[in-house]
Amino acid sequence: MYDFDKIIERSGTNAYKLDLREKYFGTDDLLPLWVADMDFAAPPEIQESIMARARHEVYGYTIRKEEFTGAIVDWCAYKHQWTIKDEWIEYSPGVVPALAFSVLAFSNPGDGVIINTPVYPPFYSVIGGNKRKVLKNGLLNKDGRYEIDFYLLEEQAKLETTKIYMLCSPHNPVGRVWTKEELLKIHAICSKYNVLVLADEIHSDLALFNHKHIPFASVSEEAAQNSISFMAPSKTFNIAGFSTSYVVTANKDLLEAYRQMQNNLQLHMGHLFSGVALTSAYNKGRSWLNELTSYLENNILFIENYLKDKLPELEFFRPEATYLIWINFKNWKMNQKQLKEFLAFNAKVGLNDGLSFGSEGRGYMRMNVASPKITIEKALNQIAEAYNKL
Ligand SMILES: Cc1ncc(COP(=O)(O)O)c(C=O)c1O
Structure with a gap:
């Protein structure tokens, strides 16, 4: 069609x-x-929504109402069988900016942040550019299929200065959809050593060949409390030119600290078309x-x-x-x-x-x-x- x-x-x-x-x-x-x-x-459903809004001739400051969070709640239930609440969600101007705000909010200069390399290049810059230390957890290449080095992960998580694990799930560029077993292992190590999990799940809607994306926060109540998920319809529906991303966490304190950092940087307002694009994508894009x-x-x-x-x-x-x-x-x-x-x-x-x-x-x-x-x-x-x- x-x-x-x-x-x-x-x-x-x-x-x-x-x-x-x-x-x-x-x-x-x-x-x-x-x-x-x-x-x-x-x-076409997104194009029509954008054009309908564009036809109104005033493009002033915007807010996002319950339709915005409601569309996200419905989408996560439909696509990932993940039950979330409106009050767990905060708009963000981009997944990468949101990762940067979180690095600033949840670690101090000199602290360590673990990443699975090779990885999407901005992972390095949001850590190093903000004077945190990149802890490279090189993926193990098993005949082209990459796996996480859990032994090294534990050694890195153990360090007093390690504060964050920045998970790319599914992983760009190696294309892995992490299994529940792998996510549970990550959770076990990170919670044991008090390392916060930032789960970049921007590619989650694009699982292929019957693989099933599992949101990190959905693997257990404790994982939900020790993580923030970063999501967007931007990759899924080819609308990356709009700022349509958002963060989700069940942990009120984490959400509040995230929100405060974003507000302090005065980046919470957002783009007029972002709410329109996200809502029509999630409501009409199946x-x-x-x-x-x-x-x-x-x-x-x-x-x-x-x-x-x-x-x-x-x-x-x-x-x-x-x-x-x-x-x-x-x-x-x-x-x-x-x-x-x-x-x-x-x-x-x-x-x-x-x-x-x-x-x-x-x-x-x-x-x-x-x-x-x-x-x-x-x-x-x-x-x-x-x-x-x-
Ligand atoms: C893993 C990952 N995170 C984030 C982004 C970009 O996110 P945003 O444009 O919302 O900052 C990309 C884009 O390729 C990506 O692959």
């Missing part, structure tokens, strides 16, 4: 993915499969998301077959969630500079440099597959043709 095959021209819209190509890759003559937004039209999920799965299966067939030295673990795939190029025996240049200038395809996710990303690139299949096929053909010419 929805047309994900349609090619939508994005030039002239100030799109980060297009307009920063020259700066990031040194050329704008490449297919951009990097920044994590989608090349698909947002659900069937669109079901179709999107199948489309993404098909793209991923297509890539899997293509690589097996034409580029068998490239490997990736089929992601359990997200529209991002983490491709291992190590068999090509290029160094990172050669690999980047080959992809940008020979193949003319723009992927995210694996090294930007941490040193474990050497030899890897992240590909965004949320584009029409024909674009993905074109990108793969360009890579294969350029490689055959070497």
Whole structure:
């Protein structure tokens, strides 16, 4: 019913993915499969809500009413079978800003924050940029499927100065949906040593291939009390240009401290369209998301077959969630500079440099597959043709 095959021209819209190509890759003559937004039209239901509001000619300061928290409560129940309450929710101007406010609110300069690397690059900056210490808990790569090093996690959590564990769930870029057993182990270690869990669950609605996202806070009452969840419809419905994110915690003290930090920084007002976009996405976006999920799965299966067939030295673990795939190029025996240049200038395809996710990303690139299949096929053909010419 929805047309994900349609090619939508994005030039002239100030799109980060297009307009920063020259700066990031040194050329704008490449297919951009990097920044994590989608090349698909947002659900028509959201477009209509935004246009209806835009037609009213006054764009003054805005508030978010019960429709906003109500839509979130209903969505979490529908999508994740997670029962939350309106009063556990606070709007946030972005997941990354909200993580930064939490680092400021719940730790002091010099304290340690644990992250599972390789990981989404802003995890490093919200910690290091705020003068906290990044404690790298490198994921264990078991034949492409990544697992958490629980032994190291306990050693890190034990340190007196460790205050926060910043969990990426599902994980960007390795595509894992953490199991209940894994989440319970994280909880056991963090609660034992009084380490607060900040669970970035922005990709939670994009679980694929029958994997099931489990909100960290839903694994037990104690986990709910010792965590804050960071969520948004922005990745799910391709509305990242609006600020539609929010935090959830059952712990009143944590919520109050978070709120105070956000208010002190005067970032609580929010964007007029964010409430409109979130509410219509959650209230009306279910069937669109079901179709999107199948489309993404098909793209991923297509890539899997293509690589097996034409580029068998490239490997990736089929992601359990997200529209991002983490491709291992190590068999090509290029160094990172050669690999980047080959992809940008020979193949003319723009992927995210694996090294930007941490040193474990050497030899890897992240590909965004949320584009029409024909674009993905074109990108793969360009890579294969350029490689055959070497
Ligand atoms: C794990 C993760 N967290 C947060 C974000 C961005 O969140 P926001 O745009 O709300 O700051 C992304 C975007 O790619 C992400 O992958």
